[in-house]
Amino acid sequence: MIKVVAITGASNGMGFAAAELFAKKGWIVYGGARRVEKIPVSENIHALKLDVTDHDSNVAFIKQIMATEQGIDVLINNAGYGEYGPVEDTPLDNARRQFETNFFGAADLAQLVLPIMRAQKSGRIINISSIGGDVYMPLGAYYHATKAALQQWSDSLDIEIAPFGVRSLIIQPGGTQSAWSDIAMAHARKNLKTDSVYTRLVDKVSALLTANEHTSGASSRDLAQVFYKAATDERPKRRYFNTLGDRAMVWLARSCPRVFKKVFMWTLIFWGKRAERK
Template identity: 40%
Template sequence: MNDTRGSARRAGASPVVLITGCSSGIGRAVALRAVRAGFTTVATARRPETLADLEAAGCLVRALDVTDDESRRKVVAELEERFGGVDALVNNAGYGELGPFEEVPLDRWDRQFQTNVFGPVALAQLVLPGMRARGHGRIVNVSSLAGKIVLPVGAAYHASKFALEAAMEGLWLEVQRFGVDVSLVLPGAVNTKWAANVPEQQEYASGAYGDLVAELAREMAKRLPRGASVEYASSVVMRALTDPRPRLRYPVGLDAKLLLPVSRLVPGRLWSAWVRSHFPSMRRTPARAVEPPVRDGARR
């Protein structure tokens, strides 16, 4: 990225915000709020044909696959050329890879991290030189309560969100002196189509952890529809985007506001007991393990 180009902005131009994952849910709602608030709003998704209504509302829509380096560079380079840089980045694109730790293939772990961690990190690296050159900028990341607490059958997803939390907190510490603010928005349960984007889990149903998979599915079906609304979640993202003195973390929803402090204060065993109370199969006595064969000359 060219620093000098990023510093050449039109006088009085509206701030440019780049938002990922706008095909549905929180990303779509944030794009609509941003364009109505006067931002030059660049709404992106892997399939730009899903963004027709956002374009009609005044957004500039572009195809962007956050896992593809050429796609990332193309969009940021265009905004540098056309507007002189990106004032704010909202890393919203992401999904949840759910499945037992033992059985989720490594290529799915890789895809999870490419989308939830490396994509946001790469986009931040692309826009940061221009932000530093101008002496201001804002990077808002839609993380999750899953980046602070862990439930069974979600190791890959939780690990990606924990990694995003750590990466962006590290960035926050480094770039404050340049006038760049970094925030993490942590939704708990939100009433979106998030579960529809979870990869197929049927392959795990007949395995050793099939009971846990079924219990998690029931918990999600029960809790997500009762979660915070998309409109409320998007309003919190906009607060992080526009606060004069932005915070590092913004919880979304009653569950996030309650569980975040509890997870820090409650001992591990008590937290484990609370989790087990919601997953009956975790309370069962495990089957007796098969003893390993005894080597020659070894005593039992």
């Protein structure tokens, strides 16, 4: 039986690669994004306009799928971005927009697909968080808050819907080879106030993120494989990681917070000095 997957944020990065992979595996894919023209198109991929911060857009997205299909087997809540910036400087309107995209968009779509999945007595809601749901760094306070919220929400939801044959799962990618860091740091610089005392900190974090992506970042195709595993595992896990290193980083942050903070501060100082020498 051919299965149906709905993927948000399908116009680039992990969402784009996942749309291609699921289609290659024989799934019917409905990819949603604001830049609909950038979603990959093939015989099995249907590109739909979607703004997850707009309830009417979310309703239209699900209605368009159900107008053709008998159900939705998997929803992948992948849309998201990093609204980086110092807590003191970042306008709260920007922080609210971060929550609307990274958290409330996923919650809205979940409410729309759950009646469908309960009726068919099966389905998975796969929520793309980040190791940043447990790991943290300066400038990322609002981003980390959205991912931590998504994880707790997903865990609570999973308990509620498991009796109906439906699951809610979390994927926690680490560094990725994408434009994510560039976009996050562009937001950080935009959120700086004039003559901000945090300008040097932005330079240090930017150097650290750039180095991490160039040396250890996973490719979008690597992460698409994790998406597919979460969608198809006979016994799905509560959490999925791409590498043992990502899992270890989360363990360190949660189990040894003092050690994590020291290691992170040493790393930040190292890359900060390198950035200053350039």
